[in-house]
Amino acid sequence: xxxxxxxxxxxxxxxxxxxxxxxxxxxxxxxxxxxxxxxxxxxxxxxxxxxxxxxxxxxxxxxxxxxxxxxxxxxxxxxxxxxxxxxxxxxxxxxxxxxxxxxxxxxxxxxxxxxxxxxxxxxxxxxxxxxxxxxxxxxxxxxxxxxxxxxxxxxxxxxxxxxxxxxxxxxxxxxxxxxxxxxxxxxxxxxxxxxxxxxxxxxxxxx
Numbered sequence: 001x002x003x004x005x006x007x008x009x010x011x012x013x014x015x016x017x018x019x020x021x022x023x024x025x026x027x028x029x030x031x032x033x034x035x036x037x038x039x040x041x042x043x044x045x046x047x048x049x050x051x052x053x054x055x056x057x058x059x060x061x062x063x064x065x066x067x068x069x070x071x072x073x074x075x076x077x078x079x080x081x082x083x084x085x086x087x088x089x090x091x092x093x094x095x096x097x098x099x100x101x102x103x104x105x106x107x108x109x110x111x112x113x114x115x116x117x118x119x120x121x122x123x124x125x126x127x128x129x130x131x132x133x134x135x136x137x138x139x140x141x142x143x144x145x146x147x148x149x150x151x152x153x154x155x156x157x158x159x160x161x162x163x164x165x166x167x168x169x170x171x172x173x174x175x176x177x178x179x180x181x182x183x184x185x186x187x188x189x190x191x192x193x194x195x196x197x198x199x200x201x202x203x204x205x206x207x
Contacts, residue, residue, distance in 0.1 A: 024061055031059040085121050085140050104140055108147035119157040
């Protein structure tokens with residue numbers, strides 16, 4: 001029985017799923033229990049010469065995937081969380097100081113993410129005003145960041161957003177939609193301020 005078959009079986013048996021989830025995840029800390037984290041080295045996938053600094057909080061559960069490509073770095077005081085979706089990070093990519101990554105998210109190769117960036121594929125459900133938001137569960141939507149992207153400090157990338165190849169996200173921006181390749185975006189919410197014109201061989205203002 002492969003991983004997908006196990007997931008399908010657990011989804012069909014809510015009581016068993018709850019028991020397994022409680023064994024793996026701490027109900028208050030919402031991170032894998034310490035005895036699960038002891039075996040983290042057996043279920044995370046790291047390429048050659050990767051660096052994850054010791055102070056990084058690794059809320060990485062075995063029921064979703066985490067992959068870090070060759071020569072990639074996750075710097076101090078960052079948090080990586082795959083509890084609600086897979087986290088894939090490509091090769092030669094750097095996650096800066098104090099960043100937060102919550103799946104589902106796919107980050108390409110040669111990506112530079114500056115300090116204090118939040119990338120979260122998770123949203124809390126709040127439809128029912130008669131029920132506490134904390135009791136309504138969560139919804140997820142994949143974030144996709146293509147190859148060769150630079151994300152400035154304090155930017156926020158929200159669930160469902162996608163950022164194309166060779167894009168720049170200005171510091172402090174909030175990205176909640178799709179940014180096409182070879183664009184520079186800025187603002188809250190982020191809008192495209194420049195695009196690269198291959199005929200003119202220059203960045204052209206969009207304002």
